[in-house]
Amino acid sequence: MNCPKCHAPITQDDRFCGECGEKLEQAEHSNNTESSGSQNEKVEKFKSSLNTYKNDTLNEGQGFFKNIFTRLDQEVSSYHAYSYKFIASLVGAGLLLLLIFSLIAVPKELEFFGVSKVSVVFKIIIFTILALGILFGVTFGVIKILMQNVRVQKVLSDFVSFNLFGTLSFFVGVLFALMSVPSFAIIFIAFSLLLFVISPIYLMTKYSNQYQLRMPVIYGIIIYFVVLGIIVRILVESTFTSNLLDIGESIFDSGY
Template sequence: MHCTHCGNTIEFNDLFCGECGKKIEAHQNIDQRPTNMSSSISQTTAEQSNSHHSTEQSKHTFHQKTHFSKHSTEIFSETKQFFKQAFTHPEQSLNSRHQFSFKTIFSLIIIGFIILALLLSILVPEEVALLTTSKSSVVFNISFYALIAMAVLFGISLILFKLVNIKLSVHKVLSDFLLVNTFSLIFLMLGLLFLIIKVPSFGMMLIIISFLFSLISPIYLLTIHNHMQQLRMPIVYAILIYILILGIITRIFIEGTVSNYISSFESLFNSTY
């Protein structure tokens, strides 16, 4: 606040100007007081708003961390139960109505895909880049084809269950399918590991066993669940249909992939010689 006569700065409670001695009018103090009070109230309101926003943000962050920790604990606990049942008494889990949660199932699938890709990246030599674009693309394609193959087997299992009228949910079939194929994936990874440490005969044997386990898994699930349902057709017909579907898919796969590799080899030899 300033003096109206000389412009000197005066305080709120001053009665006279310290420079010129002019008496300070009362209305100047009255006019100034609401301004100071309004500024103080605005500042206090802003501080309270910022404090409230900070508190709400802290609560939201804490809730997110608690929620994530809870889900991680549940997945870890259910994963331990999954492997315990797979190694000790799988048929007890298959015959019951118990099914693992989707978050556990997909977590196990992602972990298996990553481990498979890591083993293949160690096993596949750098020279394979001469036949294709890069080593990483070869590793990814093999891992992706393995995942697609398991998805196809799962789809065939669902079709067979519908054909013979075994009434199970997709969730239950997926849970049982993953549980049954645990040993298939373990044998496959062990086979790749033995190939890495230069024990090819034992490694290839484990990989072949892994493939056989995977191919048998739909039939095994049919035989486990058929005694609890009124079947539409005998199991033997479903097995014949499964073999027929598998033969058609195998032929399509061989014609589509092997022919591409043969053409790649031919183009490589033609460019070399």
């Protein structure tokens, strides 16, 4: 290969001729081709991984709903656990539904009181994530104290599986609230909260026949309610104190 200007010998990777300093186009073209090929390769890898994720999630989802609605006890009592990707997809779908229902249910008239609808919806989502995170953390912590060789993935999988019923009950209650049927709305929402609260007890009793116990299950239940009571009291006191401060500031700002 020679330089197009002075015909001195050059290599394919040279950007400039060593004799006359002429800029060589083939090197730039080669770099652009390699860059384009690298980008196409990344896009193809992303598409492939996305298709794999979609197929795995769909296949796992078919088995999940069938097992949960027909043989939940056997599923929890087994050593089978769903993948973290599938669990994250379920939680994400639930939060998306909560976001949609919150945007519909929260009245826009709150803005007349100086409260933004978006901020209320945002607080609902954040509170839900924190509440579920705390509940699972307490659940896994108590089960870990109570039993040996329990995996996080197994507890998380069964926690999500059982609370699917509580989630469905909650959304049914919200639908009744939107249809102006408060009695059924209260019943279904209260029932969903009850299911969430008793889910750790259900898992502890099921795992007692599967894993080696360090202590009787009744002690785990007592520890769970004590920890839950402490957390609820802290949250209630902090919320109550915050509301009192806000009321006091509004009174002083109004000039009373």
